[in-house]
Amino acid sequence: MKGIKHPNNDVSLNDSGNTSIVEVLNNVNLNRRQFLMTSISSSALVAAGGLTLSGFAHAVTSPTVGGALAGASVPSTTVGAPTVPITFTPIGPNLAASGVDLVTVPTGYTANLFVAWGDPIVRGGVAFSGNATETAAQQRLAYGEHTDGMHFFPFAERNGEFSSERGLLVSNSEYTHEAILHPDGQDNFTIAKARKSQAAHGVNIMEARRVRGNWGVQRNSLYGRRIDANTRMRISGPAAGHALMKTLDYTITDSATTPTGGMTDGTYSYGTVNNCAHGYTPWGTYLTCEENFNGYFGSTSVVNTTATFSENSKLYRRYNINAAGFGYKWHEVDPRWDVNVNSNGPNTFGWVVEIDPFNTKSVPVKRTALGRFKHESVQYVVDAANDLGMYSGDDERNDYIYKFVANAKYNPNNRAANRDILDNGTLYVARFDAGLTGVWLPLTPGSIGIGGVALRDNPNFAGANDAEVLAKILIKTRMAADAVGATMMDRPEWIGARPRVNGFLDIELYCTMTNNSRRGTGTPSVNAADGSTAAASANPPVDAANPRANNVHGGVIRWREDGRSVRATTFTWDIFVQCGDTRTTKTANATNNFRGDIVDSPDGSADYGAPDGLWFDDFGRMWVQTDSGSGTGDFVNLGMDQMVCVDPSTKETKRFLTACKEAEVTGVTMSPDGKTMWVGIQHPGDAGTAASPQATSSWPHSQWNLESDGVTPLNPGRPRSGVVVITKNDGGIIGT
């Protein structure tokens, strides 16, 4: 995430990147899908990942190995090559100097606006006014602001297939641009403004449907739903009920947040915020990740962040919670967000939240077993033994990459058996060693930390028993990772899993490292093993996995699990790409020439930097989205943010999409047949003010007068984050 709260990726201690979704490596169950074998060979199905419950095993309808593809050449037979070729004509950058306020896609493709902030998505919603006069109650029925990660859940339908014309599009609304959210910005801040801001955060559930060729949101769908910063949630897993999870309880209404006089029991909480990227499960639920939750908390009095003052003050320091926050002002009118009033409040955020979009009455669940940090995204992998791994990065400079392994196996034949398997398992953190090997370090009571002390004997995690120790390890995940000596990374963003296609059988994960201005700069320092280092305050030296000093352009690292098992405790790794600008005039340092090693032809034609979103489609192609800002400074030759398509077997990279002005590209998903793609466009016109909201962009109205259904008028008046829907004019698969 960037935008008004994050002037650039390096200014604040708490900035972070963001984006959306990830793809999956599904387990294969040949028994379940034996009927498909008439058209798809068993080996091809295994390779493609197989079919899972509930509708997102796109692989089944993927034109797979050796299949004839409409409008495409014969697929490569190279091991691990995508099953669909990357044959689109790449586009050039949208340079700031000559830029257009348009989302641009290659020749032969059409992009339309699917939904934008303020559009009604819940029954009873009203059309966006254009002047931001909507109330909080109206915002609760409308698409949230600043769209981010998303996933398309197709409906199961005839013949054991999944629909490519109807499903649920579930997306995050990460944060708000307060100057644009309200007619007069944050002036005269009231509880009404806070409520609207809170309602513009969270998760959007929409029914997406293609009618007569045009995609649109079903405005009266019974599935239309918003989950926001005040929605009641259940807390589950090892940390549920712990004393640090018990907060003051409140009655929340439109006009006030009133203390009930009691405390929660630590098994429920209210709301989710800063939902950056996401994930999903093979049993058909959505996972929303709480990233920069710290910025919503503040206080009207001094917040003690002394490392020795209290458990919470130490946590505030490590997670960067302070009196000012990001300037949302919620704490001024809503005591739930004042940490000197509701001191445990922040501990109920920083989790992965599971949502069942198919059940309109489902209660979101915070799964504490996956740890508490600034989750960027979460990517699942089911291996050949049906073991389930969940991979997630902590998007902060110098923070870590994690893996959760469920105790129970994934059951593709009975969804009920999977419902709570995210509550029991082992959380690991990654150590990347020189020599291209790595170790997954378990974060359990018996784990030995630096100095030979088990975590259960570390005062940070001391408890009455191991159950309490584990609860504290999970609530203070960053501090546990500090203790065991995890590798400090260059801001881990999205993680994607490479599909096992064309004979590729490894469990291979890719993670974007968006940048790190503190790497190899300043006086060298590291995160202290006692967990006392303030977030993003260290200046680590370069290391094998983070080899560039002043890493302004970022890159992508990847690792392979040993034994092709998600239960592996060791892995091998390499740096897939270092991003950069082949035309840079920046002065090189000893480890960084700022040019990168992107494989493109001609050289420099697909330069990109600050990679953030990373997602594999089911055909084995990797899509990378950027969060670099407004195309100035170190990114002047790269232009506005963009999305590139990458062949993981050759590293060949082509630019597929460029954003409108001052917008980040974040969030991408596809229909099962690969013929429809949704892409998120976040914070266009980021420099807009309350007095002049369209000072730098009026997107999407700068591009269209109607939404994608070809009927609904598009009101001007504000730049609006939104989701575009992309189709190929000849009806072919996206990217061909």
Place this chain on the structure above:
Amino acid sequence: MKFKTLTLAALIALSVNAEAAQIQSASATFTGTLTDFNTFDGYVLPQNNVTSLDLGNGISMTSSEFSTVGQNAFGLDQNGLWTTEGNSNRDGNFVSTDFTGIGRITFNFNAAMQNVGIFANQSQIFGVNNSLQLFAFDINGNVLESFTSSIDTDVDGYDEGKFVGFARSTADIYGFALENVSSNNGSFVADNLLVSSVPEPESYAMLLVGLGAIGAVARRRRAK
């Protein structure tokens, strides 16, 4: 007049029942033991060594190809969508089929049933008139009777369908099956299986009321 119409309708329904008849109705036509499938959640049948799934109440289920017991969403093309939301006819999870050819789901009963029915719908694609065939079986698996039913509901609708089944003159049904007639695109959904082994007390009461009403009408006519 209205009263007369209603009671005659009830009497006609009972008379049809007495002759052993098919049921095709907007909603359930009798009361009995209900199986709503809400205790299942995405259970694939058959699986591993399970070919017959115990549904409780002496009822088991088989599926000739893969079905999902406890399905939570299913698209029916031109017939709309089934969801967990439901309505007075059904709600929560249901059964969906993944059939690629002609397939059948069968409910087997430990005891003889007189009335059996289920709320169902099927995939309908534009220009094709798919239909379901329903079967009632005796204790030996022989067909007691069968009929074909085509279900047509709103393309924009949710959770619509038809209650289909059999009402016999005696309790002799040991099996009840639904099968898609067409070999392609014939997937269907079903929920709220209803069975009764004896005529419901309500039915007797309705019969008495109906007879009484007819008597009253006859008396009035005579009075005229």
